[in-house]
Amino acid sequence: MPNVQTTVWIDSPIQTVFNVAKRNEDFPSFMKDVQSVTVVERDGARVVSDWVGTVSAFGLKIKWTQEDSWDDDAFLCRFRMLKGDYDKLEGTWTFSEVDNGTKFESVVDYEYRVPGLGPLVYKVIHGLVVKNLDDTLAAIKARAESLK
DSSP, X not given: OOEEEEEEEESSOHHHXXXXXXXXXXXXXXXXXXXXEEEEEEETTEEEEEEEEEETTTTEEEEEEEEEEEEXXXXXXXXXXXXXSSSEEEEEEEEEEETTEEEEEEEEEEEOOOTXXXXXXXXXXXXXXXXXXXXXXXXXXXXXXXXX
């Protein structure tokens, strides 16, 4: 299963960054590839949301339902897809105080199988996943730094 790890340093306090990341329903307002996020259940640290993302390079929409488990004390989120267009999607977001700012690390394991596609197409898909995660971290960085 492919694994993607991305990290960004954010010039903003950890609590600010964490709060921006926790409000995924706001993502469509500042992330171009997120069309919608609808929270369908919120029970303490557990949040279930319906997501619609776009792959603009191919004019595609990708839909999934995701469960997030937030640990406010550890500044950590574990997430996993409950159902959707991926075969598997899960990972962690970790936030830590570093150099008077916040280190935001994302680790994602995913699987997206399409019968009959060759290795070259899977490399393209992997590249799109990496770009999407880099863009996500950059958008959260920009949003958190604007709130400083």
